Amino acid sequence: MTHAVSLLLQVADPQLPPSSEMFILFGLIKAGVAFGIYMLCVAYTTLLERRVAGWIQDRIGPNRVGPQGLLQPIADGVKNFMKEEALPGGANKALFVLAPALAFIPAMITWAVIPFASPLPIPGVGLVSMAVADLPVGFLFVLAISSLGVYGITIAGWSSNNKYALLGGLRASAQMISYEIAMGMSTVCVLLLAGNVNLNEIVAQQQGQTWNVVMLTLAFFIFAVAALAETNRVPFDLPESESELVAGYHAEYSSMRYSMFPLAEYANIITSSGLMVTLFFGGWDIPFTHWDNTAPWTAMKTLVTLGAYFAKVFFFVFSFIWIRWTVPRFRYDQLMSLGWKILLPMALVYITAVASLVLALDAAGLGRTSYGFRGAFLGMNVVFVVLVFWVLDRGRIVSPAFSRTERERLARMRLGATRSDLLTGKGA
Amino acid sequence: MQPNQFHPLAYSFAFYFFGLTAIASAIAFVTRKSPVAAAMWLVNVMFSLAGLYVMLDAQFIGAIQILVYTGAIMVVFLFVIMLLNLGHASELADARGRWGKILALFVGIALLAEVMALNRGDTVQRMIPPDLAAKAAAAAATPVAGGIIGPVAAPLFKEYLLAFELTSVLLLAAIVGAVVLGKRRTDAR
Numbered sequence: 001m002t003h004a005v006s007l008l009l010q011v012a013d014p015q016l017p018p019s020s021e022m023f024i025l026f027g028l029i030k031a032g033v034a035f036g037i038y039m040l041c042v043a044y045t046t047l048l049e050r051r052v053a054g055w056i057q058d059r060i061g062p063n064r065v066g067p068q069g070l071l072q073p074i075a076d077g078v079k080n081f082m083k084e085e086a087l088p089g090g091a092n093k094a095l096f097v098l099a100p101a102l103a104f105i106p107a108m109i110t111w112a113v114i115p116f117a118s119p120l121p122i123p124g125v126g127l128v129s130m131a132v133a134d135l136p137v138g139f140l141f142v143l144a145i146s147s148l149g150v151y152g153i154t155i156a157g158w159s160s161n162n163k164y165a166l167l168g169g170l171r172a173s174a175q176m177i178s179y180e181i182a183m184g185m186s187t188v189c190v191l192l193l194a195g196n197v198n199l200n201e202i203v204a205q206q207q208g209q210t211w212n213v214v215m216l217t218l219a220f221f222i223f224a225v226a227a228l229a230e231t232n233r234v235p236f237d238l239p240e241s242e243s244e245l246v247a248g249y250h251a252e253y254s255s256m257r258y259s260m261f262p263l264a265e266y267a268n269i270i271t272s273s274g275l276m277v278t279l280f281f282g283g284w285d286i287p288f289t290h291w292d293n294t295a296p297w298t299a300m301k302t303l304v305t306l307g308a309y310f311a312k313v314f315f316f317v318f319s320f321i322w323i324r325w326t327v328p329r330f331r332y333d334q335l336m337s338l339g340w341k342i343l344l345p346m347a348l349v350y351i352t353a354v355a356s357l358v359l360a361l362d363a364a365g366l367g368r369t370s371y372g373f374r375g376a377f378l379g380m381n382v383v384f385v386v387l388v389f390w391v392l393d394r395g396r397i398v399s400p401a402f403s404r405t406e407r408e409r410l411a412r413m414r415l416g417a418t419r420s421d422l423l424t425g426k427g428a
Numbered sequence: 429m430q431p432n433q434f435h436p437l438a439y440s441f442a443f444y445f446f447g448l449t450a451i452a453s454a455i456a457f458v459t460r461k462s463p464v465a466a467a468m469w470l471v472n473v474m475f476s477l478a479g480l481y482v483m484l485d486a487q488f489i490g491a492i493q494i495l496v497y498t499g500a501i502m503v504v505f506l507f508v509i510m511l512l513n514l515g516h517a518s519e520l521a522d523a524r525g526r527w528g529k530i531l532a533l534f535v536g537i538a539l540l541a542e543v544m545a546l547n548r549g550d551t552v553q554r555m556i557p558p559d560l561a562a563k564a565a566a567a568a569a570t571p572v573a574g575g576i577i578g579p580v581a582a583p584l585f586k587e588y589l590l591a592f593e594l595t596s597v598l599l600l601a602a603i604v605g606a607v608v609l610g611k612r613r614t615d616a617r
Contacts, residue, residue, distance in 0.1 A: 095464065136576040140491035144478075147499025151471070154503070158464055158510050166510065173507050177500070196575040 022125050030132045031112070038111055038270070043073035045266040049321050056325040076259075083255035088160055091252065095159035100253070100260030103152025107267035110145045113138045114274045115200050117284050117306035121297045130284075130302060131200065138199040139191065142275060143184055146230070150176040152264065153232070157249035168248025171238050171332070176230055178339035183226035185347035189219040189354045190279050193368075193377075203283035207293040208369045213280040215377040216354065218384045220280040222347050227272040229339065231265060234324040238332055273316030277309065284309040346388070353380065442483055450476035463509045467502060474498045488576050 047062065047069060054061025063069040087093060115131035122128055135141050150173050157169015190212050191197055194205040206212055213220045229236040240248030250261045277283060284305035286292045292305050330338070357380055366372040450473050457469035474497040481490035546552055557563075567579065584592055 092462070092464070095468070135487065137487040137491045140488065140495065144491045144494035144499060147495055147503075150499075150503055151468075151506075154506055154510070155464070155468070158506075170507065170510060173503055177503060180499075197577055198575050201575060 026122075026125070026128050027133065030128075030130075034111065034132045035108075038108065038267075041270055042263055042266045043077070045270060045317060046076070046262065047072050048317070049266070049324075052318065052321045053325050056322070080256045080259040085257060086252070086254045088162065088252045090161040092159040092161070095155050096252075097257070099152050099156035099159060100257045100264075101152070102155060103149060103264040104260050104267065106145050106148040106152075107264050107271055110142050110271045111274065113141050113199055114271075114278055115203055115283055116274075116309045117302045118292060119297050120299060120302040127297060129200070130306070134198070134200055136198055139187065139197040139202070139279075142199075143180075143187075146268075146271075147176075147180055149230075149264070149268065152261075153249050156253065156261070160249075160252035162252050164246045165249050165251045168240055168245045168251070171245075172232060172249055175232070175236065175238060175335060175339075178336060179226040179229035179236075179343075182222055182339055182343035182347055183230060185344065185351060186219040186222035186226065187279060188347075188351050189216050192351070192354050192358055199278055199283070203278060203285060204293070205368075206282040207285045207290070210374055210378075211280065211282040211285070211287070215374070215381055216280070216350075217381050218346070218350050218388055219354075220276070221388075222343050222350075223280065224276060225338075225343060227276065228320070228323065229335070231268040231272055231320070233265070233269070233320060235327040235330050236335060237329060238335055269317055269320045270313065273313045273320065276316050277312040281312050350384065353384070439483070442479070446476045446479035446483070450480070464506065467506050467509060470505075471498050471502050474502065488580055 050072075051061040051063075051069065061069070062072045065071040065075045087096065112132040113135050115129070115134065117130035119127045119129050153172040153176075154169045157165045157167070157172065160166070190202060193209070193212065193215065194202040196202065196205075209215065232238075232240065240250065245251070250258055253261065284292075286305065286308045292301055292308075357376060361373050361376055364372075366376075453469045453472035453476060457466050457473060460466040460469060474493060478490040478493040478498070481487075481493055
């Protein structure tokens with residue numbers, strides 16, 4: 001007791017890290033606050049999705065429950081809790097109940113390591129890092145935990161004892177394994193530049209140099225595509241494609257257990273957006289100024305950088321929704337060939353190029369923050385962007401829907417031959 | 429964070445929590461008849477081991493344990509189990525038989541006895557190189573660039589580069605072999 005009192009009375013420098021007791025206390029507070037805000041964001045992303053979908057499709061969307069439909073997520077939650085929970089016959093009960101939690105928890109834990117603002121000085125306590133847990137393995141933790149998300153979906157599909165659900169679950173696991181590789185490979189470039197896996201260090205590197213999206217546009221592109229696939233969003237929502245698999249892996253689920261899967265999806269969207277911002281868009285950095293990322297730290301800086309971070313994350317969440325209501329679904333073989341034959345080799349070539357350039361520039365004695373270093377990366381980036389996006393045309397990289405049709409037949413289709421001509425082979 | 433920075437009570441609580449979870453899950457893993465349930469228990473074992481690694485201040489190994497074993501290998505296991513469609517768990521007979529079980533029991537007891545005997549004497553202590561503690565202290569005192577990954581990456585890509593590359597080639601050969609075997613079967617059909 002006296003120990004605790006003496007600790008509280010002790011005047012700590014707010015610009016230095018806190019003592020370990022205070023570290024644990026503030027860790028708990030941060031975890032609680034972050035969890036609450038995160039859950040609120042997940043709930044309201046569902047509303048955002050429906051309102052944006054309405055806007056894109058030129059209709060109104062849910063606007064009746066509360067002002068502008070703001071109470072809709074709460075009404076949905078209450079409805080889901082009140083509904084009957086169905087347990088299909090022949091289902092593996094334990095795993096059937098466990099699966100929704102397995103899908104939801106990894107999406108949520110991943111958020112724990114992402115830094116969301118500049119450190120906050122609290123008088124008498126010290127400098128509190130604005131990430132729930134600033135782990136030294138930061139980014140590896142993200143990769144490790146997000147790789148667990150696949151279990152929820154696979155187990156849900158298997159335990160339902162339903163062939164559509166099983167097919168959905170198998171598709172999901174194949175898809176997530178495939179795109180995890182491309183995703184991991186694309187981030188290797190970021191780690192090469194940062195020289196560290198700690199997310200705070202990666203943010204600091206981008207503050208010192210430039211945002212990674214400017215230096216490594218291709219890596220960002222691969223990461224964004226893989227993130228879309230990892231979250232099972234359109235155009236990669238093959239695991240739950242209604243036209244083939246009823247509702248896919250959650251076909252047998254009802255009430256709140258069902259609700260956990262969409263919630264996990266939205267949680268994943270927010271986490272992926274947060275990661276994209278942290279890895280490629282400078283995290284909580286405010287561009288064109290060093291005011292926000294130099295000591296002395298103030299509460300004002302924390303607030304402003306928090307705002308900047310939220311604005312960036314909101315942009316990506318919005319983009320996810322925007323893409324969903326714009327792009328049609330891929331075919332399954334297109335999905336697999338995009339992951340394995342295009343994104344993975346592209347990422348590997350890119351890693352080699354980035355690693356060689358870093359090595360060459362380091363050998364040339366150019367500092368990481370020097371204009372020469374940044375200029376060289378900018379130059380290489382322009383070359384790669386032109387190369388890839390010049391070649392990246394429908395039908396040349398991603399095989400389009402008509403890829404199985406022969407060339408001549410395609411030419412005839414384009415010339416405007418009638419459907420019956422094509423079927424009977426007339427005019428061949 | 430060093431282990432000694434933790435409260436000793438919290439440290440032992442975490443140790444027994446992860447340790448007992450790992451043991452209980454391992455027992456459940458070998459006794460479940462449903463292959464999927466067994467696989468999920470194995471996932472739990474891997475996860476608990478990762479927790480123990482982190483407690484030993486090996487966060488990198490902990491993260492890699494989850495990433496590689498839990499996130500990749502076990503997912504593929506599960507995938508294969510589901511595709512094989514082994515039938516209902518209750519229909520699966522235990523392939524080992526009574527004598528196999530008795531033999532396994534004796535082997536298990538012998539192993540346990542060996543571990544206990546090793547722990548009683550100073551055998552383990554004598555197996556540790558005498559300069560290990562000094563080496564570890566020296567390594568901890570010299571900061572390596574690259575945060576927590578640096579101390580692992582530097583020897584891996586300098587001292588043990590040849591072994592690393594040979595392992596890579598071996599793994600590549602295994603992948604190519606698997607593809608060739610898979611292809612041959614579809615051609616024959």
